[in-house]
Amino acid sequence: MPSRRTFLSTALAAGAAVALPGVAAADQLRRRVPRESISIQLYTLRGIMGDDPEPVLSALADIGYRKVELAGTYGRSAAEFATVLGRHGLRATSAHVGIDGDLDQVISDALTLGNKYVVVPWVNYGTLAEWRAFTARLEVAGDKLRRAGLRLGYHNHAHEFAQVEGVRPFDVITAGTSRRNVHLELDLYWAVVGGVDPVELCRDHFPRVRQFHVKDRAADGSFADLGTGTIDFAGIFRATNVTEYIVENDQPRDALATARIGYDYLRDLRF
Numbered sequence: 001m002p003s004r005r006t007f008l009s010t011a012l013a014a015g016a017a018v019a020l021p022g023v024a025a026a027d028q029l030r031r032r033v034p035r036e037s038i039s040i041q042l043y044t045l046r047g048i049m050g051d052d053p054e055p056v057l058s059a060l061a062d063i064g065y066r067k068v069e070l071a072g073t074y075g076r077s078a079a080e081f082a083t084v085l086g087r088h089g090l091r092a093t094s095a096h097v098g099i100d101g102d103l104d105q106v107i108s109d110a111l112t113l114g115n116k117y118v119v120v121p122w123v124n125y126g127t128l129a130e131w132r133a134f135t136a137r138l139e140v141a142g143d144k145l146r147r148a149g150l151r152l153g154y155h156n157h158a159h160e161f162a163q164v165e166g167v168r169p170f171d172v173i174t175a176g177t178s179r180r181n182v183h184l185e186l187d188l189y190w191a192v193v194g195g196v197d198p199v200e201l202c203r204d205h206f207p208r209v210r211q212f213h214v215k216d217r218a219a220d221g222s223f224a225d226l227g228t229g230t231i232d233f234a235g236i237f238r239a240t241n242v243t244e245y246i247v248e249n250d251q252p253r254d255a256l257a258t259a260r261i262g263y264d265y266l267r268d269l270r271f
Contacts, residue, residue, distance in 0.1 A: 031238065033245050033266045039067035039093065040262065041213065041248040045255045049074055054084060056256070061088040063260050064267065069246050070095035070113070071121070078109035085113075094185075094211065094244065096121035096155065099141040107148045117211060117244070118145055119153040119185045128165040128172070135176035142181030153211060155185040161194030179208045187248075189215035189223070192231055202240045211244040212236075214266065223251050225258050226265040234271035 042049070045056050053074050060068065070092045073081040085092055094117040097106050110118050120138065125131050142152035154177075160170040174184075186209045191198050202209045216229030226233070226247065237245075247262030249255075 031271050033237065033269060035064070035267060036066065037243060037245050038065065038263060038266050039069050039244050039246045040065055040259055041069045041071065041096075041246050043071040043096070044247065044249050044252055044258060046071070047252075048255050051075070054088070057085065057088045057090055059256055060259060061090055063256075063263050065090065065259070065263060067091050067093045067244070069093070069117075069119075069244075070115075073109075073113075078112040082113050093117065094119060094153075094246070099137060099152070103141055103144060107145060107150065110145075110150055111148065115150065117151050117153055117183075117185070119155050119211070121155045122157065124157075124159055125169070126164070128167055131164060131169045131172045132176065135173050138173065139177045139181055142177060146181055151183055151210070152181065153183045153185040155213065156187050156194075157190045158194035161191070161196050174205055174208070179205075182208075183210040184208045185211040185213065185246075186242075187213035187215060188231060188233070188236065189213070189217050189248075192217055193221070198236050199239045209240070210242055211246060212240075212242050213248045214245050214262070215248045215250070223249050225249060225252070226262045227269075228261075234269060237269070238271040 040060065045060075049056055051074070057068075066089060068085070068090055076084065082092070092113045092115055095110060095113065095115050096119050097110070099106070099120055106118065123134055125134060138152070138154065145152045154173055156170065160173070161168055173182075184205060186198060186201065188198050191201065214226060214233065216224040216226050216231050216233075218224040218229045245266055247259065247266065249258045249262070252258035
């Protein structure tokens with residue numbers, strides 16, 4: 001991950017570029033998402049996976065993807081699914097899992113699959129005490145995964161930014177865990193729905209945001225394919241720096257079309 005100085009220099013340079021007089025806009029937009037940093041959350045394609053995920057994985061590879069984020073292994077063992085992915089030139093660098101079950105099995109499966117990141121995808125509690133208890137478990141799990149060579153992350157929705165007993169659960173999580181043990185996978189759609197500025201959040205918690213869920217929002221608040229909605233991804237990317245840009249759409253009309261549109265959008269975007 002870049003240093004704080006690098007992060008701030010990037011943000012300042014981006015701001016300066018916008019203000020440069022006499023310089024064509026095309027010349028100011030020099031950065032791009034590295035192709036090796038583009039991934040897709042397979043939850044997007046859950047509706048067409050069925051009992052045989054190989055045709056879908058083959059299609060993703062044909063689009064250009066080389067990395068995916070898992071949301072289960074479709075009835076296969078970790079070793080079996082790793083073999084399936086390998087046949088199509090794909091790597092599961094990240095996976096969504098829970099931490100309140102057999103953590104040793106989570107670690108074993110993640111290492112077998114070749115995961116770098118293991119991310120808690122969803123929790124929701126009604127009391128501050130429950131959020132604090134979960135946060136303590138998250139820190140303990142993060143320490144154990146780090147010692148095994150993995151990185152534990154937390155993926156947000158919108159409810160973490162709404163107050164519970166006068167406190168935002170997101171602030172409980174970030175204050176109660178260390179950046180050494182728990183990073184943030186920032187879902188940009190849900191952050192915007194939650195009333196949060198993604199750039200400010202990244203700056204406030206630098207360098208804990210390591211992954212983005214790149215998910216667009218239509219004008220009516222529904223999910224949209226990348227580049228067809230209202231979220232200013234170029235502005236967000238210009239002022240931030242993460243290791244993975246993960247395409248996602250919770251309710252795609254055509255999952256493979258969504259995957260292709262998302263990949264092409266990230267590949268072609270300049271900022």
